[in-house]
Amino acid sequence: MTSTPRSTPDTDGPDALRQAGLQVTAQRLAVHRAVQKNPHALAEEISDVVRAEIGSISRQAVYDALNVMSEKGLIRRIQPAGSGARFEDRVDNHHHLICRDCGSLVDVDCAKGKAPCLKADNNHGYVIDEAEVVYWGTCPNCQTKPKK
Amino acid sequence: MTSTPRSTPDTDGPDALRQAGLQVTAQRLAVHRAVQKNPHALAEEISDVVRAEIGSISRQAVYDALNVMSEKGLIRRIQPAGSGARFEDRVDNHHHLICRDCGSLVDVDCAKGKAPCLKADNNHGYVIDEAEVVYWGTCPNCQTKPKK
DNA sequence: CTATATTCTGGACATAGTCAAGAATTGGCT
DNA sequence: AGCCAATTCTTGACTATGTCCAGAATATAG
Known part of the structure; x- marks a missing residue:
């Protein structure tokens, strides 16, 4: 990490959050990564992925992160009939x-x-x-x- | 109303159900009417309307009627994010x-x-x-x- | 480093819908 | 009209998805 300021400014976790006016927390970063790596995943799947990565996270934190990030346009929520909400990073x-x-x-x-x-x-x-x-x-x- | 065999053959309750290959029951007729009279209503609202009309109906009968009628194309189900399923008779x-x-x-x-x-x-x-x-x-x- | 606002945790609660077993009703047939 | 088999309805428990709340933990500004 001698001279790599930021590889992908727009989708880089911390920057993306800051640019959206959100506090940068480990939970939000992990949720963001999980959504990027698992397009169309359900909230519960995101939860599992995050838990595998950072050890633990509360359900509420997952929902909160997903909701606030989709409000800010960082991720997109889709909710087809017959399933829970799904999330993707393609905006x-x-x-x-x-x-x-x-x-x-x-x-x-x-x-x-x-x-x-x-x-x-x-x-x-x-x-x-x-x-x-x-x-x-x-x-x-x-x-x-x-x-x- | 002396000689009006059927005003609207296509949307007339019993005929519509029969044409869809469904048994004609009081519950289904009432649900169908409720959907026609309350476009975009939720399942529970349909339930209330029907109950007001025919006295009582089980939740399961309402869901069953709504599901089978939307499968058969008699009514249409829409399910936007942030609310339960809604039903309308415009097909x-x-x-x-x-x-x-x-x-x-x-x-x-x-x-x-x-x-x-x-x-x-x-x-x-x-x-x-x-x-x-x-x-x-x-x-x-x-x-x-x-x-x- | 401290203060303050935001976020996270944990647990109760709410909403929307499904499953299953037995009772009642429908429609076809005689 | 009356009976039978299949469908539909009722009742009640249960699941899934998500929200609310109060207090503990954490992030950011100064």
């Missing part, structure tokens, strides 16, 4: 494709980085800040199964 | 606009009845049957509040 505009049978979830890019769906016809006076798109279907694996 | 292609602050939810038509968002760039082998779009933002009422 760019992309969407998700979910299998109705097995719940598997994959990322899909949204038409070349543009946001074609961000405008609703009639916004009813709402100020829209995000358009979330979820594609529901059947994954390749579940298509082969007899359906029951 | 056509439309989307939703939700306030992050108060959770209010309104319908938005999807570009003139067409389905412009139904195609993902790369479907990863999935067979897609629905594209769900949720617009997140702040409703007119919450915009005036000081934000706290």
Whole structure:
């Protein structure tokens, strides 16, 4: 560490937190890393990963970290029907494709980085800040199964 | 009302259920009516409405009716983050606009009845049957509040 | 180094929904 | 109309996911 100030300024743990105006704690750093390494993980899975890494963490600290970081835009929360909240560190505009049978979830890019769906016809006076798109279907694996 | 065999064949309770291959029961009819009359209601609200109408119904019967009817396409289930499942009888292609602050939810038509968002760039082998779009933002009422 | 605000811990609690076994109802058949 | 088999409903326990609270620990500013 003689002359490596910061390899990836934007996603580097401490800096990312500070830039978001959050205190830097071991728990938050670990949660952030866990989300980065486990895209689409559930809160409980994050909890397990963090616990494996730093020994222990309370459930509340996990939820708090996930919530505050998603509020600040550091991570993104997705919450499809049929499962708890999931978290990912990709904050760019992309969407998700979910299998109705097995719940598997994959990322899909949204038409070349543009946001074609961000405008609703009639916004009813709402100020829209995000358009979330979820594609529901059947994954390749579940298509082969007899359906029951 | 002297000679009105059925005003709306498609949404008439008994027929709608039969056409979906479901047994016609008082509970299901009441749940169906409750959903029609209370768009975007939660399961528990449906439960209350039904109970007011037919006296009593078990929680399980409500969930069962809602689930089977949404599987059969009689009603549609939507489940935005931060609330339980909501149900509506509009089955056509439309989307939703939700306030992050108060959770209010309104319908938005999807570009003139067409389905412009139904195609993902790369479907990863999935067979897609629905594209769900949720617009997140702040409703007119919450915009005036000081934000706290 | 100290002060103060923020965050974390631990445990109770809340909400939304599922599971399972037996009772009641529906719809087809005679 | 009356009966039978299958479906549906009831009841009550249970699971999963997440929140609330008060006090202990920690981070950051000065």
